[in-house]
Each structure stands twice: as structure tokens, then as C-alpha cells.
Amino acid sequence: MSRTMLIVLLFSCFIIIAGCTPKLDIPEPDSGNADFLKTIAIGGNYMAGYQNGALFQKGQRLSIPSLLAGQFKLVGGGPFNQALMPDNNGLGLNTKPWESWFVTPSYLGYKTDCKGVTSLSPIKNIIAESDATTYLSGLSGNSIQNLAVPYAALSDYFNPALGISFSSQNRNPYYNRIASNPGTSTIYSDAKAQQATFFSAWLGMEDIYNYASTGGTGAAIPSSAVFSNYLDTILNALTANGAKGVIATIPDFRVFPYYTLVAWDNADLRQTQADSLNDIYEPSGITHIHFEAGRNGFVITDSAYYLYVRQLHSGEYITLSVPLDSMKCEKYGLVFTTIHDRYVLDSSEVANIDQAIQSYNSVITQKAAQYNLALADMYTYFNSVKSGVKWNGADFNATFVSGGFFSLDGYHPNQKGYALIANEFIKAINTRYNAVIPTINCIECDGIVFP
Numbered sequence: 001m002s003r004t005m006l007i008v009l010l011f012s013c014f015i016i017i018a019g020c021t022p023k024l025d026i027p028e029p030d031s032g033n034a035d036f037l038k039t040i041a042i043g044g045n046y047m048a049g050y051q052n053g054a055l056f057q058k059g060q061r062l063s064i065p066s067l068l069a070g071q072f073k074l075v076g077g078g079p080f081n082q083a084l085m086p087d088n089n090g091l092g093l094n095t096k097p098w099e100s101w102f103v104t105p106s107y108l109g110y111k112t113d114c115k116g117v118t119s120l121s122p123i124k125n126i127i128a129e130s131d132a133t134t135y136l137s138g139l140s141g142n143s144i145q146n147l148a149v150p151y152a153a154l155s156d157y158f159n160p161a162l163g164i165s166f167s168s169q170n171r172n173p174y175y176n177r178i179a180s181n182p183g184t185s186t187i188y189s190d191a192k193a194q195q196a197t198f199f200s201a202w203l204g205m206e207d208i209y210n211y212a213s214t215g216g217t218g219a220a221i222p223s224s225a226v227f228s229n230y231l232d233t234i235l236n237a238l239t240a241n242g243a244k245g246v247i248a249t250i251p252d253f254r255v256f257p258y259y260t261l262v263a264w265d266n267a268d269l270r271q272t273q274a275d276s277l278n279d280i281y282e283p284s285g286i287t288h289i290h291f292e293a294g295r296n297g298f299v300i301t302d303s304a305y306y307l308y309v310r311q312l313h314s315g316e317y318i319t320l321s322v323p324l325d326s327m328k329c330e331k332y333g334l335v336f337t338t339i340h341d342r343y344v345l346d347s348s349e350v351a352n353i354d355q356a357i358q359s360y361n362s363v364i365t366q367k368a369a370q371y372n373l374a375l376a377d378m379y380t381y382f383n384s385v386k387s388g389v390k391w392n393g394a395d396f397n398a399t400f401v402s403g404g405f406f407s408l409d410g411y412h413p414n415q416k417g418y419a420l421i422a423n424e425f426i427k428a429i430n431t432r433y434n435a436v437i438p439t440i441n442c443i444e445c446d447g448i449v450f451p
Helices: 003-020 057-061 064-075 154-158 187-193 205-212 224-238 271-284 324-329 347-370 378-387 415-433
Strands: 039-043 107-112 118-123 198-202 244-248 267-269 294-296 299-301 309-311 374-376 389-391 394-396
Touching: 039 064, 039 187, 064 198, 064 415, 154 187, 154 224, 187 224, 198 224, 205 347, 224 244, 224 347, 244 347, 244 415, 267 271, 347 374, 374 415, 378 389, 378 415, 389 415, 394 415
Parallel strands: 039 198, 198 244, 244 374
Antiparallel strands: 107 118, 267 294, 299 309, 389 394
16 A cells, blocks of 8 residues: 555545534523523622732622622623722721721731730731722712622611711711712612613522621521512612522521631540539529539620629520630630620520521511522532532632632631522523523632642
8 A cells, every 4th residue: 555545545544434423512691581691789798809808909809799690701791890999908806896897808827826826827917997088989979789798687788877987876887988979868769770781689588698797796686587588679670670589598607617616515524634623613602603624614794694604505606706816825715704796606696697597588488489590509508518519620618718719707608609599690690591502610719828
């Protein structure tokens, strides 16, 4: 066989083999029964992109609504305007406002504790109010489509005072930045005026978690009837012109490291330490507090008990905002000083939160059906995260820092976590509206950034 004939034969075989290669059947993006031409988002911390204890530019650019808007462009979606922070330093509300109103985002760095032990730990810095003006500047007059306002409860959506400048009376610095007419407009009126064709909503989270995050010392959780009325008012307005949307349920608080990292019985004592503590309490007639070698419940204030003190028990929780150094080195929560109520969820507060989450989720599910909305079941999904999920070959779970889903504040996801949530929103939208919107592969999304 000549060389020429051999080349022709080999080329022919290549053509045959190439012709037999199966073609991937990838469906074309399709909007289905929804119109994504103009989208808006409403909600609180999660929809704003709050993470690491603050709001900053990259977190906003990779927030759930912004990630969704990027995918919506594949099916006819238009631009999505956000009131971006001027930089990635950002601004967070301090969980301990008596220290300062504002803090920077937390970052992972080396920190030496009260025992002289240096280890990787979340670190945040104080921002003086005089240095926060750059982040407090209003952008009124702009057509802002991400109307999510961190820490805004549903009653705040109808309160024009929320839009005035930050002060001791109005402790929310975020709506003033995006209000169309600060002091006059409301989140509700701004959302309604947008006349969006599609909206993404995650409502009720702040009503529950503003209470939970402060150990039940903040405003009481509104009843499910009040929540239902607010939700009806908002959804009636947003769907009045035929707009479609997606709405999310509320996760169980036990998923968040903020409530589970510091265990109620983390007072791990040697027998001599336990005996020493018992010698302090028992002579005072406080026999209902007793310490043993091993793990013990910390001590809190409770007016139902003798001398108003008792130990925590199973089913009660300590928040991550508790002063850990004081617990390690000053016997905080063991003797002389009880753990402050702002850092503790006792059994009655836990019952309030559980009942609210259950009833709110029932309302959300019912309203999704009533208004023909896609339902993103975040209660179920976050429980899956707790067990462990896989994305692009990587494993994620709810473990603090190493789990890869939550940011350094223990409550808000990091950017990878938000991308995972956005994909659940997309799945719900595709199912409800017979759409074909591709899920997100967010290469630029950060997880926990190690030094």
C-alpha cells in the first residue's frame, strides 16, 4: 500500500470515528412561563450579600440576586443595579454596640487568646462612626433593583423613618443608601414602583433572627397572622401586573454555627475544679447547681430559681457573640458572673423560635401556591448542608470554617455558599415556570480565605 493510500485510509477512519462521537444534548436556555426582563430582589441580610459580619462590594456583586441576574440574562434578563459599597472593606453592624456601632468584615488571622495561645481565629476591627461616612453616603434617585436591606424586619418595609440617616434613633445604616426619597419612601414603595417582571424574595428571616441572634432580648417575633398580612400586602403589589417570582422558606437555627459552636455544656472540669465550684455554691444554699468532673452546663440568670441562677441544660444554646476570653480565663458563666441573657437561648426562647419558623414556613408555602410563585425550600436545603452536600466535586457542610459553606460570622454563608443557594433558587424557578436556566459555576466566589 502506498503512503498516499495509507494517509487516505487513516483520514477516512478518523472521519468515521468522529462521526460516531455522541453529541451532548444540552437544552437551550429558555425563560419558560416567566419574564425576566426587569428583576428586583427584596429581603434582608442574605439577599443583600452580607457575610463575615459586614456588607462589602464583592459580597454584593456575588450576592444571591446578583448571581441570579447573571443567569437571567441568558433568558432575556436586563441589567441589575445595586448600591455597591465603595470598596471591599465594607461596613458591618457590631453585635456589641456598646463597643462601637460599626466593624469591618471579619478575616481569618492569627490571634493570641487570654491564655497566651496563638491560633487562627476570626478577627474584626472597630470602625469609628466618623470613619464610616464613606459607607453611609446615600445614592437616592438611582433605580436600585436589589432592595434587600440588612436587619430590616417586615414592619420596617413600610416605615419611611428607616430611610433617614443613621442615628441612635435609626440604627439601620443601609436603607438610607438606596432609598429613592430618604425619609419619605419605603422599601415597599420602592419595590412596588419598580414594576418588575420578576422578583426574588426571602422574607421573615430578620423578624425571627433579629430576636434569636440577641438571645431573645430584642423585639418579639411577630405572630404568623401579622407576618401573613405583611406578606400578602407585599406580594399583592409585586404581582399586580402579572409578575412572577421566587420566595424562600426559613432555615432551622440549629444549622448555623453561630448557635451551636459554643456548646451549652462546654465547661470541661477536672474533679478538683468541680469540687472548688461546689464549695462556693453549696454553702449559699444553691444546691440545684452542681459540678462534676467532665462536661458541665454554664450558669445563667433565671428568676424562677433560688437566687436567680441555674445551669444551662440540653436543648439550650449559647451564641457565638459570647465573650470567649472571659469564659476561658475569668470563669465567666461558672462563678461570680452568669452568662448574660443576650448570649443565651433558653428553652422558652427556643420554643418561640421553633414555633415561629414552623408557622412562617407554612405561611410562605401557602402564599407561594396562592400567588403562583416558585418556592425555594431553604429549610430542607440547609438541613442537607448540615449533613453535607457536594458541588463541582467539592464537599460542603455546616461546620464552622472547615465546612466551606458559612462565613466567619457563623450565620451568613460565604460567597460559595451563596452560589449554592442561588442554584437552589434556579432549580425552583425552572420547576415552577418550565424554564431552562443554567445553574451557576462561580469561579470567582470566595470561600474562607486563609492567610
